[in-house]
Amino acid sequence: MKALTLLQAVNDALRLEMARDKNIIVYGEDVGVEGGVFRATENLQKLYGEDRCFDSPLAESGIVGTAIGMALAGLKPVVEIQFDGFVYPGFNQIVSHVARIRNRSRGAWTLPMVIRFPYGGGIRALEHHSESMEAYYAHTPGLKVVIPSSPYDAKGLLISAIRDSDPVIFCEPKRMYRSVKQEIPEDAYTIPIGKASVVRQGDAITVVSYGAQLKEVMEAAAQLAQDGINIEVIDLRTIYPFDRHTIIESVKKTCRFLVVHEGPLNFGVGAEMMAVVTEDAFLSLEAPPTRLGGFNLTIPLARGEHHYMISTDKIIVTIKELLSF
């Protein structure tokens, strides 16, 4: 075991997988010499050479599009897009090709590849550096979308993503990159894609969240516990394919449901979770299934960002209201 930050856990996963499989190629903007602007790929070029970890030209469609070609020709590209808001130039390649080539060819061609990028707000960054648009990718047939919430999960889920036969969008919660350290195994391990994790057991209400937002949810859980309220918290881990079973089993036990996420509320991941609960646990519900999400606004710049982010207090108040419904 060793204590690593989420960022170090990402680096650890890449380092171990590159040692295991020489077909893994890691590239993106500033990924080589600098090791990425956050240092997620630090030392990989030194360890594995310039043909396996390198700086690409500054063009996101080019990064995604060339990764498609590499994957079709038998390599396993794991590319980095520098920030959530920079994915869009590569969006056409993602939705028109990454998501579709397996189906387009009835399974003859496959695309085992990973697109990693830091996502989310709360780091007082410039515009285009704070977005939580995971719903775009989850809404696109053919993609898998994974979001870790801890160093342990980041390592295990990234290794699973790299070993997956299908393309995976891997969103890393950037405001948690260096905020916590966790003891995690030194060797490679996997966490199954598509399985949620019950990170806190309770009976009062089921709260689903993921990624960076889980921090405030867990803080709310700790404070509520002091009042004798035990909430059950589920970390979705994978946005698609999501784990309906775990959510429904929990709601049938707690009879109440709240989903919390940073991305915009309307047509967001929470809307899907609400639909799932309504479909499969309707008769168990003792309060309206409820969602907390970011406003349907462009996330404000640093000085106004606090209005947007969902606070621990807001989660606590919402839960208390649902418990007294």
Added chain:
Amino acid sequence: MFKNYDPREGKMLSLLNADGILKPNGGPVLSDEGLLEAYRGMLRARVCDDMAVSYQRQGRMLTYPPLKGQEANQIGMIMAINKNDWLVPGYREMGAWLQKGVPLYYIFLAWYGNELGNSAGKEYRILPIAVPIASQTLHAVGIGYAMKYKKEDAVVVACTGDGGTSQGDFSEAMNFAGVWKVPVIFYIQNNQYAISCPRSKQTAVNTLAERAFGFGFEGVQIDGNDIQAVYQAVKLAADKARNGGGPTLIEGYTYRLAAHTTSDDPTRYRKNEEVAAWEQKDPLLRLKKYLLNKKMITAEETQQWSEVVRKEVDEAFRKVEASPDPTLEDIFKYHYKEMPAELRRQLEQHKAYLERKAQQ
């Protein structure tokens, strides 16, 4: 050799002119036997293409993008590369697919509206049809990187058109290819129109070929209706790529004698006289003249070959029409290696609905 044909000096590589006269330049050319094979390939592409259009007119085929007039580009590019070299097509490359050996049945099946048709290219190293314009050129560069990384003796031919050169992906692909020095040949079939929009509205440069120099590698403009020019340019570019010389851009100056697709009416944007002038430069016509002059073929033989292909096409298309449509399971099965539980649920719910409906 490309240095003698710098597009910035207004030079175009041309070897076999419209009268069927061959003027060699000392570079590699197809032998007379090779030309015979090329003619048969071009004739086959022409007949397949004509019949695809006629099937569409009969209401038996869906929208189809004809390649009529561009055969020399497509047959020549494949004859100049090896079996294990890659073809990254757009959507107007049926001639290249055929020449690389893909059974016509699968090619038609894709245009008939069945994804299964796109499954056939893999063993021939042909990527599926790519519709978003020029997006596939980036895939070619990634494949080129993989070939270089794996030290495989294989090059990649990426196809797009004159309109495709306006796309950002085309510029990104050219740029990545130049930086990575990958074994990729960008083959632009400049057929003069992007649907209705003439080449002059795509770019302010004189030739598409000269754009290569801005990305740090060579570009050459060739007569795309001249099978020998196509063969020579692709052969030289492939040899260069195999020897670590990196990418080349080839602009095949050609013409789409037919419509953009079967849904298009070209009389809205170009004059019949223009088409008639290009019909005089028909790539099949000039090769036929050459072969007739050399007494390597007779008019009767070409007629017989056409008949043989017509029979082949007729059989292939009948087989396509007789093939089963994709099942409900088929449309669900291939988005992921293993069907996610949510997709399985949607499938099962729909099947249950169909059963309920059947019982009513």
